[in-house]
Amino acid sequence: MDPATILKVLHALLGVWVIAALVGRWTTLIQAARSTQIGAVHTLLSLSDRFEWVAIRIPPIVLILGVATAIAQGRPFLGPFQGEPADWLFVSIVIYLSVIPVIPLVFLPRGRVFAAALEEANARGAVTPELTAAFRDPVVFAAHAYELIVILVVFVLMITKPF
Numbered sequence: 105m106d107p108a109t110i111l112k113v114l115h116a117l118l119g120v121w122v123i124a125a126l127v128g129r130w131t132t133l134i135q136a137a138r139s140t141q142i143g144a145v146h147t148l149l150s151l152s153d154r155f156e157w158v159a160i161r162i163p164p165i166v167l168i169l170g171v172a173t174a175i176a177q178g179r180p181f182l183g184p185f186q187g188e189p190a191d192w193l194f195v196s197i198v199i200y201l202s203v204i205p206v207i208p209l210v211f212l213p214r215g216r217v218f219a220a221a222l223e224e225a226n227a228r229g230a231v232t233p234e235l236t237a238a239f240r241d242p243v244v245f246a247a248h249a250y251e252l253i254v255i256l257v258v259f260v261l262m263i264t265k266p267f
Contacts, residue, residue: 108176115169118162119259125158126252133248137239142231149222163255167200192261200258203251210247217241 129152136148174181174193183194221238225231 106176108173111169111173111176115166115173116262118166118169119255119262121158122162122166123252123255123259125155125162126248126255128152129155129159130248130252133239137236140231142225142229145222145225145231145235159251163200167197170197192265192267195267196258196261199254199261203254206247206250210243214238214241214244214247218244 132148132152132155136145136152139145139148171181179193180186180188181193181197182188183190188194218235218238218241221232221234225235
């Protein structure tokens with residue numbers, strides 16, 4: 105097997121792992137938000153942390169493997185910056201990178217609000233209205249939805265190569 109094929113397979117497998125982690129995190133957090141027992145919330149958050157680990161650490165590796173695959177195949181992954189048209193690969197990279205601003209603009213500040221609500225709920229030994237509100241933050245929900253949609257769109261572009 106040539107290096108380009110090996111890179112492509114690793115890239116695809118890790119990409120599927122990221123999609124599974126995002127769906128797993130989402131499902132687990134939905135269940136935690138519905139829980140009325142603080143112990144159950146902690147159990148579900150512990151599980152969610154495992155998905156979060158993948159969702160944070162693996163996407164950069166997926167990007168690096170994707171770029172390495174393109175280079176190994178002799179593909180102009182930077183499209184217009186390399187004098188080529190913007191194909192599915194270039195569009196995928198741009199869409200993929202669009203998630204980065206969500207981290208400092210949404211996930212980090214809203215994560216601090218969530219942590220404070222969780223700490224207060226722990227001190228009380230019960231799920232509080234503040235924790236419930238933090239779980240149901242519509243901005244965080246939209247950011248998670250955007251993140252998942254972006255990954256799915258890139259996945260579809262990678263499979264279909266429509267242009």
